[in-house]
Amino acid sequence: MIRVVIVDDDPLVAESLKTILEISEEIEVLGTGNSGPEAVKLYLQERPDVLLTDIRMGESTGIEAAKEIFKQVPDAVILLLTTFSDDEYIREALQIGVKGYLIKQELASIVPAIKAVYNGQTVFGTEVVGKLASILTDQTPQKLNNIELSEREESILFAVANGKNNKEIAQELFLSEGTVRNNLSQLLEKLEVRDRTQLAIFYYRNYPQK
Structure with a gap:
């Protein structure tokens, strides 16, 4: 409930x-x-x-x-x-x-x-x-600077920005939910953001063309 x-x-x-x-x-x-x-x-x-x-x-x-x-x-x-x-x-x-x-x-x-x-x-x-x-x-973008995201990390970032949960991301990328969780934790740490909402903000600021 x-x-x-x-x-x-x-x-x-x-x-x-x-x-x-x-x-x-x-x-x-x-x-x-x-x-x-x-x-x-x-x-x-x-x-x-x-x-x-x-x-x-x-x-x-x-x-x-x-x-x-x-x-x-x-x-x-x-x-x-x-x-x-x-x-x-x-x-x-x-x-x-x-x-x-x-x-x-x-x-x-x-x-x-x-x-x-x-x-x-x-x-x-x-x-x-x-x-x-x-x-x-419209705001000053958060810069990627020397941060390099792998293809998988970018795919997860895109999925999070589109509101998908861990299960949906795992199915879409043919990964286990545990792997998705681990990658998300690493992504949060690498981009220095606190949660999924901030990941979505980061995506829209830095990948507006996608």
Whole structure:
């Protein structure tokens, strides 16, 4: 059972999301909130597997709440849900390490997205994916410098950037999941990034042509 907390400044939206999620027998909603401070309080109180939070809220944004949560729980799994596909929000969300960014209109994708981030994947809504390359290449690229990636490492990097989990990567590259895990660990260390989200950012900054 995937344990979820929902936060949205519109109580009706929060309850509607709760109803949608609880249709799935694999998801349990532990509670709902309506502000950034409530998001932090509920997360620390309930310790859910996934926090699903709106961005624009009265007292503070969902991104500010996420930053506060990450200070105390660095491996928190946070999925942002918003009506705004604002470039700056997307950029900041990626930089702080959230696991996904969905547009509210894409309601059908919310349950699969929660399952995906719970299993370690990074998820972006269709509208967001279309903006990723331009958003990330607008910034100064992280330079490869003298770092050389093998063909396998580049293939794994590409797969991670496209949201594939270890099992899918293993099947695609004809490797064992253990080998994929080992290669991922080496890739994280070599590129000096902390997680799969940062690997995806690195990919889009340095391989925009692919």
